[in-house]
Each structure stands twice: as C-alpha cells, then as structure tokens.
Amino acid sequence: MVEGWISPDLLRWTWRHPGRAASRNCLLAVLALLMAATAARAQLAHAPDFAARAHDETGMATRTLACTTCHGVQGRATPGGYFPRIAGKPAGYLYNQLLNIRDGRRSYPTMSYLLENLTDGYLREMAGYFASLKAPYPDPVAPQEPxxxxxxxxxxxxxxxxxxxxxxxxxxxxxxxxxxxxxxxxxxxxxxxxxxxxxxxxxxxxxxxxxxxxxxxxxxxxxxxxxxxxxxxxxAQAVTGDGAAAARAEQPMPLRCGGVAQ
The missing domain is CATH 1.10.760.10 (Cytochrome c-like domain)
Structure with a gap:
C-alpha cells in the first residue's frame, strides 16, 4: 500500500460496489503505478507559476502515469466517454479543477484520494505539464439527434x-x-x-x-x-486547428466567475 495515496477505506469502498467498475478498474491500474510516483513526489519543490517545468524537466511524464490510466496516454482521453481529455487545456483551469477535487468542491472518490495529500505547488506543476501537451484530437462522433x-x-x-x-x-x-x-x-x-x-x-x-x-x-x-x-x-463538432485556447478573451465575461481572474 502506498501511504497517503490510497487508503484502505477506498479499497473497501471500491470492491463493495461492483457496479462502479470504472472506478475499480482504474484503481487497480493506479495502484501498480503509484509506487514509482511516490518517491519522486517527496522531492518536488513548489512550482513558481503555471508554466514552470511544463516540459517535463523533472520527470512529470513518469509521475503522472496514474493520471493517464484513466485520462488516456498523454491525457488524450479514452473511448469510454466519462474521462475527459486534459492534454492542452488551459493550465489555470486544470489547476482549479485539481484544487476543486482535492478540496471537495468536485466529487470523484478515486481522484479525491489521489490528490488529498498533494500540495498546491505539486498541483500547479501537474497542471502546467498537461497544459503543455499538444496531442491530436480524434474525429467527432456522428450526431444521433435530428x-x-x-x-x-x-x-x-x-x-x-x-x-x-x-x-x-x-x-x-x-x-x-x-x-x-x-x-x-x-x-x-x-x-x-x-x-x-x-x-x-x-x-x-x-x-x-x-x-x-x-x-x-x-x-x-x-x-x-x-x-x-x-x-x-x-x-459532433470537429476541433479547429490544434485546439489551442485563445490567448485572451475578446469580450468581458457575462457573469462573474470565482475561478477566473477578472
């Protein structure tokens, strides 16, 4: 067992809910990967900003293998439909979501247990790493609606x-x-x-x-x-260009959003 990452309570919860197959299968794969990630975690210093170390200078590809178990190679997503793509998303957005899951605003037990002991600096570094990945998008699925x-x-x-x-x-x-x-x-x-x-x-x-x-x-x-x-x-829409986010907003946002600096 990897102390601080997977608790006995999570294992018991997962196995007692056979209908939660996605969580159970993901957990099994995560357990196999976390041993290598844990030693590196202890050596991580706080990243000064979102862009810092974004190009894997500290081995983030290895230390985020647990993420790719569910989110796909390089965070490209998987065919299942419920694990989203995280590659290339804005770093600030990814960081906010990691905070939201760790701090209980978003509920997903497997990720909550994985993130509960990670520092803000570690989460910033993870966000910066996945934001830096430029992977191709799959073709959209044909629409089923009229x-x-x-x-x-x-x-x-x-x-x-x-x-x-x-x-x-x-x-x-x-x-x-x-x-x-x-x-x-x-x-x-x-x-x-x-x-x-x-x-x-x-x-x-x-x-x-x-x-x-x-x-x-x-x-x-x-x-x-x-x-x-x-x-x-x-x-049903294809992603235009390389799917990169716009550098800046073209107009003021219509609502105030707590996760967006305005």
Missing part, C-alpha cells in the same frame, strides 16, 4: 437565450470554443456523456467551483431538452 435538436443546440451555443438571461457558450469559452487562457476550458473534443454528466452535476449541486459559481448558475437555467441539444451539437 437536425431540429442540433439547430437548437447550435443557437444556444452561439446566441444563448436573452429571454432567460442565458448567455451564449461562446461568450465565455471563446469564439472557436477551444477555451481562453488561462482559466476557461474548451468545449469541443469532449464526449457527449461527459458533457451531460457535468452539466447534470452542476444542476443537482454535485459539482461546484469557487464562488461565485457561474457555471452552476448557467446550468440551472437549462432544461433537459437544452442540455441534450447543446451536448449533441458540441460533441
């Missing part, structure tokens, strides 16, 4: 709904929907199952961000039909 649903999704993405004070997705996530550095993630290249699950988690209060939690406010304005339409349209 054109009318896809068009509804497209309108919400680009226009929002002023009657409900619902901002368009592009107002925060960028015109190309590949995100805005350093804190706003892209919406393209993500599986529809993942998009559905995260919007649902915000609607039900299972996912939180730093206050004010702007995505929770947006998600609560969406109907089930809205969520289905938006995720169907987004998941």
């Amino acid at each position: 054109p009318s649903v896809l068009e509804h999704g497209r309108k919400l993405v680009f226009q929002g709904d002023a009657a409900r004070s619902l901002p368009a997705c592009v107002q925060c996530h960028g015109k190309a929907m590949t995100g805005v550095n350093p804190f706003v993630p892209g919406l393209l290249g993500l599986p529809r199952d993942y998009l559905n699950s995260q919007l649902g988690a915000w609607q039900t209060g299972r996912r939180h961000a730093q206050e004010p939690d702007c995505m929770a406010a947006v998600a609560r304005l969406l109907s089930a039909q809205d969520v289905s339409a938006v995720t169907a349209w987004l998941s």
Whole structure:
C-alpha cells in the first residue's frame, strides 16, 4: 500500500460496489503505478507559476502515469466517454479543477484520494505539464439527434437565450470554443456523456467551483431538452486547428466567475 495515496477505506469502498467498475478498474491500474510516483513526489519543490517545468524537466511524464490510466496516454482521453481529455487545456483551469477535487468542491472518490495529500505547488506543476501537451484530437462522433435538436443546440451555443438571461457558450469559452487562457476550458473534443454528466452535476449541486459559481448558475437555467441539444451539437463538432485556447478573451465575461481572474 502506498501511504497517503490510497487508503484502505477506498479499497473497501471500491470492491463493495461492483457496479462502479470504472472506478475499480482504474484503481487497480493506479495502484501498480503509484509506487514509482511516490518517491519522486517527496522531492518536488513548489512550482513558481503555471508554466514552470511544463516540459517535463523533472520527470512529470513518469509521475503522472496514474493520471493517464484513466485520462488516456498523454491525457488524450479514452473511448469510454466519462474521462475527459486534459492534454492542452488551459493550465489555470486544470489547476482549479485539481484544487476543486482535492478540496471537495468536485466529487470523484478515486481522484479525491489521489490528490488529498498533494500540495498546491505539486498541483500547479501537474497542471502546467498537461497544459503543455499538444496531442491530436480524434474525429467527432456522428450526431444521433435530428437536425431540429442540433439547430437548437447550435443557437444556444452561439446566441444563448436573452429571454432567460442565458448567455451564449461562446461568450465565455471563446469564439472557436477551444477555451481562453488561462482559466476557461474548451468545449469541443469532449464526449457527449461527459458533457451531460457535468452539466447534470452542476444542476443537482454535485459539482461546484469557487464562488461565485457561474457555471452552476448557467446550468440551472437549462432544461433537459437544452442540455441534450447543446451536448449533441458540441460533441459532433470537429476541433479547429490544434485546439489551442485563445490567448485572451475578446469580450468581458457575462457573469462573474470565482475561478477566473477578472
């Protein structure tokens, strides 16, 4: 057992819930990888900023093997649909999500146990490393919804709904929907199952961000039909260029967001 990374309680919880196959399989693979990662963890100094050591000068590829067990080689995601791509996402966004999971604002038991003893500096370094990876995106999946649903999704993405004070997705996530550095993630290249699950988690209060939690406010304005339409349209779009996030926002954000410096 690797002290501080996997607790006996997590092992017992995982094996007593056979329906949680994804968590159990991920945990088994993680256990095999963490032994090599633990020794290096103790030697890590706090990174001074997001970009520091982003090019693996301290062996981050080895020390983040546990991450790639679920998130895919180089963090490219896996075909299962529930583990998102983390490669190339803005470093500030990745860092915030690691903090949110470690500190209990996002709930995913396996990751919470992996991160609970890691310092802010270690999490910054992890975020910087994955943000630096430039890996190709897979082709999008063909849409399963009728054109009318896809068009509804497209309108919400680009226009929002002023009657409900619902901002368009592009107002925060960028015109190309590949995100805005350093804190706003892209919406393209993500599986529809993942998009559905995260919007649902915000609607039900299972996912939180730093206050004010702007995505929770947006998600609560969406109907089930809205969520289905938006995720169907987004998941059917190809990622433009190399998928890099925009260097800066082109307009002020329509809502205050605690995880975004404004």
